[in-house]
Amino acid sequence: AVVSTQSTGGISIAEPRVVRFCRENEIRRMVEGVLQQFAVTFIFVILPNNCSTEAYTQAKNCETEFGVVTQCIKQGTCTKKFNNMTIGNILLKTNNKMGGINWEMKFVKSPLVESLGRTVFGTPVMILGADVTHFSRDEGGKPSIAGVVCTLDKYC
Secondary structure: OHHHHHHHHOOOOOOOOOOOOOOHHHHHHHHHHHHHHOOOOEEEEEEOOOOOHHHHHHHHHHHHHHOOEEEEEEHHHHHOOOOHHHHHHHHHHHHHHOOOOOOOOOOOOOHHHHHHOOOEOOEOOOOEEEEEEOOOHHHOOOOOEEEEEEOOOOOO
């Protein structure tokens, strides 16, 4: 499902090279074995719903120890929520981890853009956006959530 969905989103993913199963406490050893046999740069890890934090930590530590990108999801996500929206969100996250660009601003051809190029006032700029969500009092004193995004490319 992931491979077929990614083609509509413009992300290139090959069919899986290897599929392995292991116990929670053997993730590191399993990844090490896969890397000795195959030249892979990305490992998709499906964890049991009730897995320990140790299992997740082992998978994430493989990124720094072996230099391979990992993406962990819970088994319940695969069995209950595996729809196009969920797959798309996982692919966006994975693409970002692999150095891909998920979104890019398109500059419209206008006299101003033509004269300045991709700059404002003659110098490259970073465009920032921010938002905050406050929950209502009815929702039990939940904290506010803030988000900040920015452009980060060769033009800023």
